[in-house]
Amino acid sequence: MSLMQATITTVAHYPGLLCAFDFSQTDAQTLEAVSANGAISGIVTFPQGVTIGGDGVSLDGTQSAQFAGDSGDTPLTVLFIVTPTTADTFELYHNSYASRDTILSVEAGNPRFYYKSAYNNSENTINHTAAISLDKVNLIGFHTKNREANDQYSLEFGLAGETGNRESAVFVRGPYHSYSSATLFRSAFAGIANGMLVFDRQLTEAQIDEILYSLNIYGQISLPTNLNPDRFQSGAVLTAGRTIEGNFELAAGESTLSHFSTSQKGTPLEFVAFDTDEGGSVYKTAPLDPSTATELDFQAILGGAGGSSNQTSKVSGVVQIDGNPAERTVRAFGYDPTAHQIDGETLNLSKSLGHATSDPETGAYTIDLLAGYDKRIFVVAFDDYGADFTPDKALSVGDRVHPTTPNGHVWECTGAGALPSEEPTWIVDTETAQLYGTASMIAKPFYRPMVHGPVSPEVTLGTVNGDEYFNSVTLLTRFDGADGATEATDLSNTPATITFGAGAVIKTDQSKFGGASLYLDGSSNSYVRTNRVQNIGTGEFTLEAWIRPAASNTMRIISSQDLVNTQAVLTLRVNSDGALACFLRDKTSGAPTVYFFSAPGLVAMDGSKWHHAALTRDQSSKLTLWLDGTAVATQTSNANPTGNSNAYDIGHFDISQERWTGHIDEVRITEGVCRYTEAFTPPTQPFPNQGQA
Template sequence: MADEEFMSGDLFATVRVQDLPASREVVAVERQDDGAWRVCGSAIANADGIAELGLKGSNTSRVYAFAIDHWGEPFTPNRTVAYGDIIRPSVFLGWLYRVTDPGVLPSEEPAWWNSTPGMPRPVGSAMAQAEMYFQPIAHGPVDIEWEVKEGGDPHWDNVVSLLHFDGDLTDETGRIWTPIGSPAFADTAPMLDGEYLTQGGVANSDIILGAEDFTIECFFRVRSTPPMFIFLWDGRGAVGSDGPYPIVYMQGSDMILRNHVNNGTTGPNSSVAVALNTSYHFAHVRKSGVSTFYLAGVNVGSAEDATNYNLQTLNVAYTQSGSFGDFLDMDEFRITKGVARYTENFTPPTEPFPNFK
């Protein structure tokens, strides 16, 4: 589970040793749904025995809290020790020895003793007081009040690509894109000025959409009318090659919405005029064998589409001539595999797509 998928919560603990408040380390562990265990938080109780643990975990896990006693350091001949250091004998019999006066331990291990209240004894040139060791104490499962993340993506597990274009080509899913040309980010535009980005090869098999539902979407803005075809995305290995993969492109002042299969078209085949210097959200959604194009949240084309999209190549921000950024800006490119996010007209999102559940 990635860190961004964890929820936050708080655990308050009280530690008492022999019925008295004690400063001890408190550790919380969770047993996740898949049976895996992980530490989800820790803190040290204060002198009043109070600890507040900030947790990061899953709200479906079972959480257990452990109070851990000091374990000390093993006896080392001629070691210099300071006040408060804890020494553990080489043969452990349930007692530890806390240094009350600093000094140097002897060259040979002394005969250790049991606790005598208020009676430190010499250990070399140092003095130490015996303390009983207490095994870890556990409680649980304990109730945790988890904080619900606002604005998460319930379909984050299905996202196979998310590019914010915030000054770099970081894909929030960890996918590596190959820039073709020399991309550079313009000061006033969210999208890069370059030739295009590409994905290809067997390592990218998870972008194969198959016959499943899917959603491919982005924001775009037309700066100026392109003289030739300019593609928001194109799954063909080269222009004119066989598909299949959805393609969306600009031709003049019109946005052409089309699927490309075996050098032909299938599914929605629409042409929509778009205004210059206007930001639009666009989504290609397939739901139960029907593909629909949404521009600014409005259905602008729909048709049956049973295509098995089986290519592993995907080009984004592709142009046949010049730089993509000369004509269009792109922002918030996302592919969601197995989920049709939009099934009717909708209000487009206004915030960056989240990268957590």
């Protein structure tokens, strides 16, 4: 698949899109434009001998392409997506019309937009100060207004996945040229030509940034699977942080799974499938890179007992559809593989750990898990898909039938009778019953299965809706896992790497949620480090965690200090006297320190109590320390603690100072959002690991 697929999907609805080229989706020589609105058509033709495939067309510096199309005198924005391998001077676009030249080029590594008119001897240039990046995806483009004098014309530039940069200049006379023909990639361009976008207007900064982001995600994924094509399958796609990116369905008779992914390219994804026709079988793939995988190889995950014979376990939650309670069959499946030896053989068959039906009035459910199962599970809510169409089958009121060709609906019997001898044309009318054979039936929407997890038993699941600010979460870790584990996962959209020091370990003797928490023993290696560089600047933010300190020392909960410019500091900590404190310092040399704290004795320091601790800054630069939902100290400062290498750490400062002794659970960092502005009830369940449905 091509990186341009995600971008074309992103821009398909943009007003003014004339055409979008994906240079990897072509025949051997000619590239046809993908026209979004039929305004123009176009063809880009490459010479004989070029290599087409992968993410685009590979050019060696001696080849160029020709564009042919027609846009009349419309304003024009042309954006090139390229992966250059040399920073030498080259041209991306050269249009000559009526003694006028319009050129988009790179000059000694810097983007340049140039216009020259022989009619009035005018000449105008925009030079971008930033350099292109070699062997990375670059966006380079320009905007012109055509014949409109004294107007603004811009040069666009940015890197895939990063915020766009732009410069502009005012011309005495705007570039005027026909869009009927142009030479592309001429004069020594070497690298990959990935694609080209053409619009009849200038794009907003937000649209440019959205395109840049889309160039670094998978986009549409379509891969064959080894699942049984004779049965209906449904499932979920998980990111590397084990958060659910989305759901999918694979109807009977299909063997290719399609899913639109917003994960960044190179991020491994896992696919989990639930076989609703096999009494609860569940399968998953190993983590894989969809851009290089050739098939989704699903392997059975085994259910079965995970706890001791004298323990019980359960999971509870609420099912909602569009914010309303719903009645659904809810099943729990084991996530971690368990091998069963029976008659000398290892059976690769899985089974459900339990099921229940959610209450139609409240949506609530509780599933008692098989044999006290205590490992991670998925909880899946299934709509009633009904039975296959069977000729002349007798139906009772409430029975459901689904059509042979799925169309998003099932038909529920409202008046007993028999189905016809041949499958009818199903009428999608959700308000009026129709007669099928002698049975009265009405169409009902069929909702996709809803998947939650992996979660640990005894956890009360949230509703379908998640965190409205989840896209602003830059670090989220629950510290769940087996007793003695020394690893944790960042569940944010772009997971950070988390590293445990020798004095850090997951323990199950204490937890706020999930059956486990982080324990730090206060030794010289008592810390958890991340590679998530703090980036709050002067804006809003929220740092928060559940804490259970067990020593009367000054100890850091969450800390960010630039190891190069030690001036820049952001810290949420507890003082030795039981006060909650904030330590904040601007990155500017000599800037004053912002240090404020609560009254002493508010935090239990003897390991006897869990506290919810938080530090926020709102849009008016008001900093607030929160303990168990109550504001305990405030200060005002717009200090900017963002340096060059100040990653977030948990439980220490620079390994040897202010080390934590005790437990920490549920750490969440939100940049750009102040979550708490007035007294609140601390969270009663784990922080959501996905956005709102």
